[in-house]
Amino acid sequence: MASGRRALRRAVVGAAALVLVAAGCSAPPPQTTAVIVQDALEEGESAAQTAILAVDLLADGRATVAVTDTALADTLGVLSGAEGSIARLLPPDPEAEAVRAAGMDALGEVTDAVTQARAWAGGGLPGEADRVRADLEAAADAVEQAMPETP
């Protein structure tokens, strides 16, 4: 009975070690500045597209103010996370710093546009749906242009 228990314990420890080794072996390699900026900008682009859809739906009377406001607030949360991941970077050279700065600028533009969109949705900027949408589209374009090339 005791040897059976020992064998079971060994099997459990062995299995746990195997899982940890597998997990350790499969840990992703460190990412470069360009890859991190690209990921953040993809989130920014996704946020801008979400905001455009939310604004269009409210402008067309297909969504409620509460849903649009919540979608835009959630979008700001995503942008905050994306900006944070770029802001925490320590670029190793001027070229990488330029990539980081361009990424920050583009995400800042989206954040400004979404903030304006939220003010419009809440009734703070009445009758400016077209301008709000145009700003969001311009911000989405800026993100696309700031997208670095990655290997």
Next chain:
Amino acid sequence: MKRILGVALGILTAIGGFLDIGDLVTNAVVGSRFGLSLAWVVVVGVVGICVFAQMSGRVAAVSGRATFEIIRERLGPRAAGANLAGSFMINLLTLTAEVGGIALALQLASSVEPRLWIVPAAFAVWLVIWRVKFSIMENVTGLLGLTLIGFAVALFLLGPDWGELTAQATSLAPPEGEDWPVYWFYAVALFGAAMTPYEVFFFSSGAVEERWTVKELGQSRANVLVGFPLGGVLSIAIAGCAAVVFLPVGVQVSSLSQIVLPVALAGGTLLLSLIIVGLVAATFGAALETALSSGYTIAQYLGWSWGKFRRPAHAARFHLTMIVALLVAVGVLMTNVDPIAITEYSVVFSAVALPLTYLPILLVANDREYMGEHVNGRVTNAFGLVYLVIVLAASLAAIPLMIATGAGA
């Protein structure tokens, strides 16, 4: 006639009650990134939950006892205790995600910050558990949850390219830009969401609550074998809506508010309002089920008096367990942790804990001492064994895949 109505009601509530925050979020995330290329996982998961839910319902109906009572008796206190620890922790995580889900759904209706909804939501869950009859609780949330059929309606109204969706569903490979490890990570997450352990605890304990006997086995089978697959169709519809609206423009779903935008696009404010009612009902219903499951598992393991069919004063420790579980969920959510992140982790950790839930059920359902002539047949056992292998593979792969992919990032 009364019997037919009972069966119909059971099926409808099974459809409406099938979806929870894990299914809603995971299917939308997957749809926005992989289209319908992971729809096959929903099919595999739904068949799996059907196999084991009808098994656990049969065990309860034949023996008159719920899963954990028998697991402890059959496997002994130590093995059952390890089982309980794992299952309870996953259930607590799921409960936290569901209470957070109610708050997020109410934010969509009110625009009020979700943190302000957490305490009222948890209080409402407790109040319903304390005061409302089991059958009323189950039927009301299940029937209101049926409004989530709006996702299927929205998919049709969006007028998708059905050929393209079919091509995605039959491709069984990640689309361009996504890699295989992430594809498999989400496959495991979807599988975990479809086969969440609390569903079988609730199903078997619910059978005891409603005093099912062998006479109700047919109804139990109908609920599971018709209701759950139709619930699975709604899961695929959610993924389909996200695939049609978000995949082409590269939007990654990361919030509940995004999930309803395709519905608004397709059906305007009327369909949107119905879906929000459905979201509140689905998350509230699942919060009730997970809160009850926390009480069921602990009370059944420790041999305490349990069940909503008893007055709270006669099942005090059962009710206390649920109150503590709800307080823990509220405490976690009040730290401002993202409920969607909790949901994503809960479905992955559900996948890790699946063997703890499903292996004992398979053992008990084959034990003539409990089941008499109602032990599993060959076909059920064949399905059960195949699923045990799948469940084990998903369980072992979940953590390494989560680390390797940065939780699907």
